[in-house]
Amino acid sequence: MSSQKGNASRTRPQKHQNMTAFKNNKYGANAQQKKVNEKVHDGVCQHCKDVLEWKVKYNKYKPLTQPRKCVKCMQKSVKDAYHVMCKPCALKLELCAKCGKKEDIVVPLTTPDEETATTDQASKQGRTKTKEDEDAEDFDDFDELNSDCDLSDDGLG
Numbered sequence: 373m374s375s376q377k378g379n380a381s382r383t384r385p386q387k388h389q390n391m392t393a394f395k396n397n398k399y400g401a402n403a404q405q406k407k408v409n410e411k412v413h414d415g416v417c418q419h420c421k422d423v424l425e426w427k428v429k430y431n432k433y434k435p436l437t438q439p440r441k442c443v444k445c446m447q448k449s450v451k452d453a454y455h456v457m458c459k460p461c462a463l464k465l466e467l468c469a470k471c472g473k474k475e476d477i478v479v480p481l482t483t484p485d486e487e488t489a490t491t492d493q494a495s496k497q498g499r500t501k502t503k504e505d506e507d508a509e510d511f512d513d514f515d516e517l518n519s520d521c522d523l524s525d526d527g528l529g
């Protein structure tokens with residue numbers, strides 16, 4: 373007879389596990405959504421940055437499918453959605469690239485050259501299969517080959 377009453381040590385999973393902040397990638401983000409989420413809103417004022425971040429957060433941010441016309445240089449060089457001028461113009465004129473006003477820029481624009489180099493090289497130097505590994509695998513099969521030989525011996529009797 374057991375004196376144990378049920379399983380006292382049983383642990384239940386937390387009832388409310390998703391008490392974290394709202395996440396727009398809750399149902400699986402696609403590649404574009406992920407890119408948008410990681411986007412840095414540089415070259416814009418605090419107000420515009422807030423607006424852009426809000427749009428991203430609530431899935432209202434629609435990236436440009438093709439470059440827009442810059443209000444300053446009239447070139448189709450605006451690559452960021454909701455921006456009125458291209459980055460070179462915003463950088464040169466020290467204006468917010470989104471609203472076009474002379475505001476304090478939150479994240480200063482950087483030229484593409486200054487972007488950090490990718491660390492692909494490091495990951496490419498991962499472990500590769502060596503000759504020794506292949507030899508070891510062959511050795512594992514050795515037992516099976518032996519048993520085949522035993523069976524064929526029987527046939528001779």
Ligand SMILES: [Zn+2]
Pocket residue numbers: 442443444445446447449457458459460461462
């Ligand atoms: Zn421009």
Ligand SMILES: [Zn+2]
Pocket residue numbers: 416417418419420421468469470471472473475
């Ligand atoms: Zn602005």
